[in-house]
Amino acid sequence: MKFLVVHAHPDPESFNHELMRRVVRGLHAADHDVRVRDLYAEAFDPRLSLSEKRNHIASPDTKPHLAEYFEELRWCEVLVFVHPTWWGAQPAVLKGWIDRVWACGVAWELPEGAKRLKPTLHNVRRIATFTTHGSPWRINALQGVPGKRTVNRSLRIICHPLCRTRWVAMYRMDSSTPERRERFLRRAERVASRL
Amino acid sequence: MRVLVIHAHPDPESYSRSILLAVLAGLAHAGHETTVIDLYGLDYPGGPTRDEWRAYETASPVLDSMVAEHVELVRSAEALIFVYPTWWSTMPAIMKSWLERTMVMGVAFTLDERTRLVRPGLGHVRHLVGISTYGSPRWYVKLVNDNGRRTVTRTLRLSTGGKARTAWLPLYSLDGQTAQGRRAFLNRVRVAMEKLS
Numbered sequence: 001m002k003f004l005v006v007h008a009h010p011d012p013e014s015f016n017h018e019l020m021r022r023v024v025r026g027l028h029a030a031d032h033d034v035r036v037r038d039l040y041a042e043a044f045d046p047r048l049s050l051s052e053k054r055n056h057i058a059s060p061d062t063k064p065h066l067a068e069y070f071e072e073l074r075w076c077e078v079l080v081f082v083h084p085t086w087w088g089a090q091p092a093v094l095k096g097w098i099d100r101v102w103a104c105g106v107a108w109e110l111p112e113g114a115k116r117l118k119p120t121l122h123n124v125r126r127i128a129t130f131t132t133h134g135s136p137w138r139i140n141a142l143q144g145v146p147g148k149r150t151v152n153r154s155l156r157i158i159c160h161p162l163c164r165t166r167w168v169a170m171y172r173m174d175s176s177t178p179e180r181r182e183r184f185l186r187r188a189e190r191v192a193s194r195l
Numbered sequence: 196m197r198v199l200v201i202h203a204h205p206d207p208e209s210y211s212r213s214i215l216l217a218v219l220a221g222l223a224h225a226g227h228e229t230t231v232i233d234l235y236g237l238d239y240p241g242g243p244t245r246d247e248w249r250a251y252e253t254a255s256p257v258l259d260s261m262v263a264e265h266v267e268l269v270r271s272a273e274a275l276i277f278v279y280p281t282w283w284s285t286m287p288a289i290m291k292s293w294l295e296r297t298m299v300m301g302v303a304f305t306l307d308e309r310t311r312l313v314r315p316g317l318g319h320v321r322h323l324v325g326i327s328t329y330g331s332p333r334w335y336v337k338l339v340n341d342n343g344r345r346t347v348t349r350t351l352r353l354s355t356g357g358k359a360r361t362a363w364l365p366l367y368s369l370d371g372q373t374a375q376g377r378r379a380f381l382n383r384v385r386v387a388m389e390k391l392s
Contacts, residue, residue: 010245046241046288050205087294088350089285089342093242096288115371116331135313142353144345146285153339154284175311 003027003195004076005036008083008094012041015173015181016132020082022185023130026192027080035072039093046096052103060105069101078126078195079159081151085133085169088140089147098155107158124159127151128166128195130188134174166195196321196392198227199272203234203279203290210369210377214326215278217381221388230268234289237261242292252306256299265297274322274391277347280369281327284336285343294346303354315356322391323351326364326384333367362387 005024009016020038027034039046055062060070083094090098104110108117129151133140152165168191170176170184200218204211215231222229239261243251250256257263269275279286300306304316325347329336348361364387366372366380 008242010243010248012245014248040242040245046292047235048205048282048287050235053205053209087291087298088346089291091242092288092292092295095283095285095291096241098283099288102283115368116335139313139353143350144340144342146340146342146345146350149340150284150342154342157339172311174306174313 001032002075002077003032003034003080004072004078005034005080005082006039006094006097007036007081008039008091008097010040010093014084016082016084019130019132019185019188022189023080023082023192026189027195029189030193030195032078032195035076037069037072037097039097044093044097046093046099048096048099052100057104057110060103063103066100066103069097070103070106073101073106073121074123077123078128079124080192080195081127081129081131083129083131084173085131085140085147088143088145089150102155102158119158121158122160124163126164126166126195127156127159128168128191130168130192131170132173132184133169133171135171137171140171166191196227196273197271198222198229198274198276198391199268200229200231200276200278201234201290201293202231203287203293205235207236209280211278211280211328213377213381214328214384217384218276218278218326218388221385222391224385225389225391227274227391232265232268232293234293239289239293240296241288243296247296252300254301256301259296262296265293266299266302269297269302269317270319272320274324275320275351276322276324276326276388278326279343281329281336281343284339284341285346286327294351298351298354303351315354317351317355318358320355320359322362323347323355323359324362324364324387324391328366328369330369331367333365336365336367 007020107121110117202215304313
């Protein structure tokens with residue numbers, strides 16, 4: 001299957017970057033077709049621009065600088081996110097990839113006279129997220145789980161009607177031991193190889 | 196009261212700008228000392244850098260002069276007001292970037308050495324207010340969990356030690372609103388700001 005891995009972490013020596021490598025290794029082991037978008041490595045600008053905002057409901061042709069991103073979002077069958085959870089949610093750089101790339105004519109359409117947008121990202125049949133939290137699970141629950149719901153609800157609704165989601169998270173990073181971190185890496189790789 | 200308003204919208208002619216002006220009018224009327232951070236106007240960068248991330252949990256996490264200035268504004272603020280359009284159920288990336296770079300250790304929280312748990316650092320903030328526009332109707336916003344609202348009224352509120360009062364002023368189905376509906380919302384915003392105390 002075709003996998004698009006979208007990764008956001010500023011430090012290539014971080015645990016999270018290693019997590020991304022292990023997930024990709026798991027996908028390769030299962031012989032999938034994998035593309036990786038390492039947003040920090042390519043200095044992706046997450047800020048939706050004025051012209052993109054003004055062309056919000058215009059054709060993707062009005063944003064030729066994003067064509068490559070549009071193409072791979074339409075290409076993939078499985079979307080994989082690998083990122084740390086900061087302030088309960090995706091890093092800004094990843095949120096910006098969503099703001100800019102999930103555009104009109106790519107992920108959705110607004111037919112003439114319609115009140116709500118029409119989902120068109122039917123090629124995406126599965127979304128899997130691998131993430132780390134500094135805090136314990138209960139803190140995330142108190143926060144209202146905003147990161148998970150942004151992907152598993154707000155994005156999921158735009159994808160294939162039967163699109164399935166998978167959430168693989170490690171909590172309490174701030175107090176983790178090397179053994180627990182290694183166990184999580186092994187688990188992530190195993191889950192990825194079976195996606 | 197010292198109030199810090201953080202605004203994010205790429206278009207200086209947007210409705211979101213009109214909301215910002217209504218906020219400022221209301222706060223001025225109530226005699227509050229207000230500072231605005233207009234993120235797009237400042238060409239605020241997107242997301243912490245590698246060096247900022249490496250400094251995040253150290254004693255000196257602030258590496259940038261603009262961030263240092265914003266940290267001082269946060270430290271002296273009694274109210275934080277966020278004004279932004281909701282995209283994909285939450286805040287624009289540029290505003291999330293501001294949270295990530297400003298709300299660092301020693302500002303928004305401290306880390307307890309013994310338990311390795313986060314302790315609140317925003318105890319001086321008495322009000323957390325979010326004002327946002329949505330393309331979607333209310334039922335849809337609720338269905339997808341209204342994640343931006345939760346980030347402001349729950350995640351940030353935890354950093355105030357659960358003490359801050361929260362207010363959320365939403366305008367749903369923005370594209371379907373009449374000119375009258377939009378004006379009424381601006382009025383509602385202005386009145387709410389006048390009553391902030």
